[in-house]
Amino acid sequence: MGMTKSQLIQRLMEAHPDLQQKDAKTVIDTIFGEITEALARGDRVELRGFAAFSVKTRGARTGRNPRTGEEVNVPEKKVPYFKPGKEIRERLMEGNG
Amino acid sequence: MTQAGSKTLTRDDIKDAVHAKLGLSKAESGQLVEWVFSEISNTLIAGEEVKISRFGTFSVHEKKERKGRNPKTGEEVPIAARRVVTFRASPNLKKEVERGGRG
Numbered sequence: 001m002g003m004t005k006s007q008l009i010q011r012l013m014e015a016h017p018d019l020q021q022k023d024a025k026t027v028i029d030t031i032f033g034e035i036t037e038a039l040a041r042g043d044r045v046e047l048r049g050f051a052a053f054s055v056k057t058r059g060a061r062t063g064r065n066p067r068t069g070e071e072v073n074v075p076e077k078k079v080p081y082f083k084p085g086k087e088i089r090e091r092l093m094e095g096n097g
Numbered sequence: 098m099t100q101a102g103s104k105t106l107t108r109d110d111i112k113d114a115v116h117a118k119l120g121l122s123k124a125e126s127g128q129l130v131e132w133v134f135s136e137i138s139n140t141l142i143a144g145e146e147v148k149i150s151r152f153g154t155f156s157v158h159e160k161k162e163r164k165g166r167n168p169k170t171g172e173e174v175p176i177a178a179r180r181v182v183t184f185r186a187s188p189n190l191k192k193e194v195e196r197g198g199r200g
Contacts, residue, residue: 001144002145002146002147002148003145003146004149005152008133008137008147011136012129012132012133015132016132019129023121026118026119027130030114030115030118031111031130032149034106034111034114035111036193037193038106039190040193040194040196041104041197042197043103044104044105045106045107047107047111048107049134049138050134051182051184053184055197078195078197079186080191088138088141088142091138092179092180092181
């Protein structure tokens, strides 16, 4: 079960018979490349109905080495954050019934 | 946690990028991009995982009904069973985001 990137490219080609394989690959690589680059710049990504991606900054904190109990400084960290869109959330609820 | 960055990338920006790379018409490029997002949504709604290498994995999780509490009144209210989509960033995406902030 599940769909991988190469299966997504395959399905894109099946749904668009005029599309060449290299172009189908370019479509998929461009979509996820653009999202990655935007997040790398610290920008937001808003794909209405599907999802929003953003970058959150986790502040520096003092952690503890769980093995030794020693205090260590954990530096500030930027992490990708995902929020599913309203449409997909609602459709998932319906699919429940 | 605070919000970084200021600009927003939209579907239209992605359509323009595909149009610029492929040389298809804007309408055709736009339609391909829409198709991709709806295919991913449909796959998730069918309960299947979507794994995009070097980007991340979208998956659907079933949440059981549980007891919640109205924080204002303290009253117990059931939170219905539901399905939620989660996303796990790939090591590559995490690295890009982490590195990007230090330009």
